[in-house]
Amino acid sequence: MILILKPNIRPSNDDYQQLMAYLHNLPNIHLRLHHEQGHELSLTEIHLIGTTNQLSVEEMRRLPAVQSVVRVSERYRVMGRHKEDNRPTSFRYNGVHFSQENLNVFAGLCAVDTPEYVELMMKSLRDNGQVCTRMGAYKPRTSPYAFQGHGKQCLPFVFELAGKYGIKVIAMEVTHESHVAEIHEALHRTGYPTGVMLQIGTRNTQNFELLKTVGRQQNYPILLKRGYGISLDESLHAAEYLASEGNQKIIFGLRGIKSNLGDPHRNLVDFAQVAVVKRLTRMPVCVDPSHAIGSRDKTPDGILDVMHATAQGVIAGANMVLADFHPFPSKALVDGPQALPLEVLPQFLEDVQLVHEACLRRRDLARRYDAETLKYEAAVAV
Ligand code: PEP
Ligand code: MN
Numbered sequence: 001m002i003l004i005l006k007p008n009i010r011p012s013n014d015d016y017q018q019l020m021a022y023l024h025n026l027p028n029i030h031l032r033l034h035h036e037q038g039h040e041l042s043l044t045e046i047h048l049i050g051t052t053n054q055l056s057v058e059e060m061r062r063l064p065a066v067q068s069v070v071r072v073s074e075r076y077r078v079m080g081r082h083k084e085d086n087r088p089t090s091f092r093y094n095g096v097h098f099s100q101e102n103l104n105v106f107a108g109l110c111a112v113d114t115p116e117y118v119e120l121m122m123k124s125l126r127d128n129g130q131v132c133t134r135m136g137a138y139k140p141r142t143s144p145y146a147f148q149g150h151g152k153q154c155l156p157f158v159f160e161l162a163g164k165y166g167i168k169v170i171a172m173e174v175t176h177e178s179h180v181a182e183i184h185e186a187l188h189r190t191g192y193p194t195g196v197m198l199q200i201g202t203r204n205t206q207n208f209e210l211l212k213t214v215g216r217q218q219n220y221p222i223l224l225k226r227g228y229g230i231s232l233d234e235s236l237h238a239a240e241y242l243a244s245e246g247n248q249k250i251i252f253g254l255r256g257i258k259s260n261l262g263d264p265h266r267n268l269v270d271f272a273q274v275a276v277v278k279r280l281t282r283m284p285v286c287v288d289p290s291h292a293i294g295s296r297d298k299t300p301d302g303i304l305d306v307m308h309a310t311a312q313g314v315i316a317g318a319n320m321v322l323a324d325f326h327p328f329p330s331k332a333l334v335d336g337p338q339a340l341p342l343e344v345l346p347q348f349l350e351d352v353q354l355v356h357e358a359c360l361r362r363r364d365l366a367r368r369y370d371a372e373t374l375k376y377e378a379a380v381a382v
Pocket of ligand 1 (some may be wrong): 110136173200201202203227255284288291
């Protein structure tokens, strides 16, 4: 059970103290506190863990300082959707809104290579009205002999160039807690010209210690990729590892699952599950068509497979698209075969927009028919 307290309540407040005294006396229940400091409001949730089925939602709602109460089911306690659960499905970070209702595109380099290519990428994004990107400094690779990313040494120029071109959020993978500290330090030293969304890659979806440390910090939102060889349920529980440590600014990313049944694509596209993740949880959902498809192959209609996969995700309601681009794909140090050249960016963005509009129209259509169904049911009941 989760008690959501009145906004801006402080521990020194009488109501708060009375509430805590009462809760500490409940048998077989222990408490976990979540504080979130927003721009204007500070929000506190108290998670009651243990034998909560004897507690009445109505009684808990009447306790001092409590604004609302959510009875959670066992699955996905923090990020799940529960009955009468009005907790948000959105968050803001560095001026960018992330939600289960909207869509942000993160086109960018799979791996940072030279400052020149980073600048060409950033400039192209700015010229196409974009404020988000992806840039890998720490690359988990199959072979220990392959390029592992430039690491902390590239962070200052990446952040400065992002600031120069008005990029507000960079999705950047971290594979170790020291990477979070290095990003923090580099942002601080460069004067916070941009923001970072910490990405947990598919190979680390069940790296529980990494999840716990990344979940414990509240400076950066998190993009958690679905594990490529585990069930959706297991990956959604991985999101709980982040959230139960305190960070609820999580986006869940689908990127295809590892199976030869997806051949000739790099992975088997799983974007029909966008709808499932949105139904089960409050997380905005990202799709990564580049790592799902793995090539620049085209269909006879002239549309890239990557764009077809993107469209599948967006029509299903995806809220974020992560896509590999490169000024010179043949020179990319990582994942060149799937990187799209910058010349394709305007078409890619227009295609995404077109499908997103279709998605919104489908939502309106469904709402209209839902209203019709309610009218019909009411008429039948008379
Ligand atoms: C990536 O986005 O660069 C990446 C390595 O993705 P994934 O973890 O999905 O393979
Ligand atoms: Mn990659």
